[in-house]
Amino acid sequence: MSKSQVIEQLQALGVNKGDTLFVAADLMKVGYFNRSIDQTLKDWVDIFQELLGDTGTIVVPTYSPQFLRFFQKYDFVFTADTASDSGSLAKAYLNFSPGALRGRHPTNSCTSKGFHSEKIAASDGPEFPKYSPYAKVVELGGKNLMLGIVDERNCPFTYHHVQESLGHTKTHPFSRLFETSYLDASGEKKKYIVKEVGGCTGGVHKAWGYHLAKEAVKFGKVGRSLSALVDAKKSAEILYKVMTENPHLIKCDNRSCISCYGRFRYNGAGAIWFYAREFPILLGKVLRRLFK
Ligand SMILES: [Zn+2]
Structure with a gap:
């Protein structure tokens, strides 16, 4: 597979x-490789530059680690230069994309390059x-390319955006459970407590039908993998409707998932049974962790 074939496939996707x-x-999963890892990552930056041109903008999540409060010791301090744990494309834009701008969020920074x-x-x-x-990105009428990640774990970024706009991210059971540290504008080290948690995305693929009906997504092969291109505004509207009228739909299939089954908002009274069933198991896990 060549660089120009990847470009053609992405253009065909829209x-x-x-x-x-x-x-x-x-x-x-996409399976495009050039002679070295670094060259492959540089090629990906070139691919998107050619696709989007100077009037386009690419946004890539370049997230950073977070740590369990009270239990986990760490000496990590987030700055614009710290590595990301968001995978190869994050590495490509942090290391091989001059002019790209990284946001300052201590756990969920995005790196973007281009017009906006x-x-x-x-x-x-x-x-x-x-x-x-x-x-x-939603406001700017953007699109979401899910490159090689159309599966039963991943979903369009619009899901967490909608959760946030509805206030769901602040009521996740893991809200305030994690922290990290960062340097502020004056170079002083500050603690950042993670109050917002989007949580499990393992059931959101059940909303693809609504996306298809509104022509909010197009699926297609890129390299070896199935990929998707999502209209962010339409997708946000669809998921807003799902999350306000029928949030039960987006629960994943793992009944031990606290994110989907331990929240009244998503599981109704079923959340009571969740805690009755899972609390002894959770407690056991925590104790084993503490005394190992
Ligand atoms: Zn779940």
Whole structure:
């Protein structure tokens, strides 16, 4: 598979010059390789530059680690230069994309390059809601490329954006359970407590039918993998409707999932049974962790 074939496949999927494109990717699944890892990552930056042109913008999640409060010791301090744990495409844009701007959010920064890059980075920091850059991409009429990640775990970024706009991210059972640290504008080390949690995305694929009905998604092969291109505005409207009228739909199939089954909002009175059943198991896990 050549670089130009990848470009053609992405164009056939609907990626155009001038697009604001949020890309979440599993590059291994796509299976495009050049002679070294570094060269392959540089090629991916070139691929998107050619696809989007100077009027387009790419946005890539470049998230950073978070740590369990009270239990986990860490010496990590987030800055614009710290590595990301969001995979190869994050590495490509942090290391091989001169002019790309990384946001300042200590756990959920995005890195963007192109026409709207400054606008997107400006709303990405510890003083903003965690998914603010997502809101910007929706507002700008952007698209979401799910590159090699159409499966039963991943979903369009619009899901966490909608959860945030409905206040769901602040009531997740893991809210305030994690933290990290970062350097503020004056170079002082500050603690950041993660109050917003989007949580499990393992059931959101059940909403693809609504997307198909509204022509909000197109699926297609890119390399070896199935990929999707999502209209962010339409998708946000669809998921807003699902999350306000029928949030039960997006529960995953794992009944031990606290994110889907331990929340009254998503599981109704079933959440009581969840805790009755799972609490002894959870307690056992915590105790084993503490005394291992
Ligand atoms: Zn779940």
